[in-house]
Amino acid sequence: QKEVEQNSGPLSVPEGAIASLNCTYSDRGSQSFFWYRQYSGKSPELIMFIYSNGDKEDGRFTAQLNKASQYVSLLIRDSQPSDSATYLCAATYNSGGSNYKLTFGKGTLLTVNP
Amino acid sequence: DGGITQSPKYLFRKEGQNVTLSCEQNLNHDAMYWYRQDPGQGLRLIYYSQIVNDFQKGDIAEGYSVSREKKESFPLTVTSAQKNPTAFYLCASSIGLAGGRAYEQYFGPGTRLTVT
Numbered sequence: 001q002k003e004v005e006q007n008s009g010p011l012s013v014p015e016g017a018i019a020s021l022n023c024t025y026s027d028r029g030s031q032s033f034f035w036y037r038q039y040s041g042k043s044p045e046l047i048m049f050i051y052s053n054g055d056k057e058d059g060r061f062t063a064q065l066n067k068a069s070q071y072v073s074l075l076i077r078d079s080q081p082s083d084s085a086t087y088l089c090a091a092t093y094n095s096g097g098s099n100y101k102l103t104f105g106k107g108t109l110l111t112v113n114p
Numbered sequence: 115d116g117g118i119t120q121s122p123k124y125l126f127r128k129e130g131q132n133v134t135l136s137c138e139q140n141l142n143h144d145a146m147y148w149y150r151q152d153p154g155q156g157l158r159l160i161y162y163s164q165i166v167n168d169f170q171k172g173d174i175a176e177g178y179s180v181s182r183e184k185k186e187s188f189p190l191t192v193t194s195a196q197k198n199p200t201a202f203y204l205c206a207s208s209i210g211l212a213g214g215r216a217y218e219q220y221f222g223p224g225t226r227l228t229v230t
Contacts, residue, residue, distance in 0.1 A: 004156075031215055031216065032215055032216045032217075032218075034218055034219075036221075042223070042224075043204055043221040043222060043223050043224045044157070044204070044221050045221070046218050046219075046220060049218045051215060088156070088157070090157075092215075092216040100211055100216035101159055101162065101172065102147075102157075102159070102216075102219060104149075104156040104157040105156055106154065106155060106156040107156065
């Protein structure tokens with residue numbers, strides 16, 4: 001069973017701080033990794049995706065991938081109360097032939113305190 | 115406006131009844147997916163389709179059925195055989211697989227199904 005593990009939290013940070021969210025995955029063959037933000041009662045919204053080892057930055061968000069350690073992280077700089085949500089990590093795996101599926105972690109609840 | 119629509123937003127049914135959830139996309143995406151989410155749980159894949167007239171079972175397909183007759187549409191039927199149908203159902207779409215990598219999935223707003 002392919003797994004993606006996340007600390008469920010809650011992770012609490014003060015406004016303006018850096019929030020660091022972490023994720024590990026079990027399938028060494030996973031190629032693509034995604035971070036989604038989900039507000040309570042709403043559907044997930046894509047924030048970042050990363051395919052290559054290293055860092056990828058987009059505004060206040062930085063995704064980091066280390067395939068050797070099977071580790072993905074998301075950094076949120078200058079955290080705002082509006083960033084308070086559950087963050088879902090997802091990894092692809094090949095389910096046979098050209099069929100690729102996403103496996104999701106259970107999510108980390110982030111609270112940014114004003 | 116490009117996007118994914120799901121209807122209805124809330125659905126209530128009696129136990130023993132089949133119910134069909136709608137999912138439509140105008141993003142010209144080849145791949146479509148159905149997930150369910152339960153409180154405190156991650157998203158679990160029910161069915162997915164990477165091309166019209168073809169679909170595959172996901173991790174929890176028992177008690178569900180789908181069809182993919184049009185590129186834009188991927189309806190999900192929750193049958194009376196599904197033992198715990200009450201959940202938040204999410205439809206997603208994606209370009210799919212290209213150049214050896216799987217592209218990102220975008221989600222619709224979801225349908226919250228309650229069966230009593």
